[in-house]
Amino acid sequence: MTVALMWEARAVPGRGADLLAWAQEHLRELPGQPLRHETFRAPQDRVLVITWWDAPYDADLPELPEPDGELITRAVHRWRFESLGTG
Template identity: 50%
Template sequence: MTTAAMWEARAADGRAGELRDWVRERAVPALRGAAGLERLEVFTAPGERVLLVTWWSDAPLPVPDPPGELLGRPVHRWSFTSEHVE
């Protein structure tokens, strides 16, 4: 069974690049090499949003919170269980 953990943050106005860099430089290295981590991807989206999706064979590790000054609102987190893959 695979669990996908999604972490999404909206940057404070004008700080999307800094938030993206924080994810790449802090959050990704904090997860890299963790037991059960199968894959991770970083996405950006309109509205100054940054999304980190991780896939796990074990229980997902939590993604740390970025510095508050980078955020336009609190971080959102969801976990999903894979039911079907083609």
Template identity: 60%
Template sequence: MWEARAVPGRAGELLDWARSRPLDPPPTRRETFVAPGDRVLVITWWDTVPEGGAGEIPEIPSPDEELLARPVHRWRFTRVEGDRTG
């Protein structure tokens, strides 16, 4: 999960920037969200961990500092089996 906050009024630029970042290899699924406060969130799903471990999964980089109100935040989660609803 990748989340960044744009400087006020530049959320559209940050969204365009985040959407244009390719990941190689590409994830199984990728979704992009916006939130109040000029925030952009990108969540990626991976079916398998590439050879070499979790450190090999590509990351969306940080944009130029003049676009950001604060540093990018990144989190990695692992699915817990047996907790699905529905």
């Protein structure tokens, strides 16, 4: 089974580049390697990271941590999905 973990955070205004750099650095530090990962940015200094893992849905998987409060405007949003394949 492939499990996708989504992590989304909103940076303090004007700090989107810092949040993006923070996320990319912490991706390299994850214990274990996901099958793949992808990073996105959006207006309002938002950053989204998706990692894909070969694991059961309820597996204990490494996730990006919560950044320091000085970098983000709210708590990180996290979601877990089971991949159903591609179209």
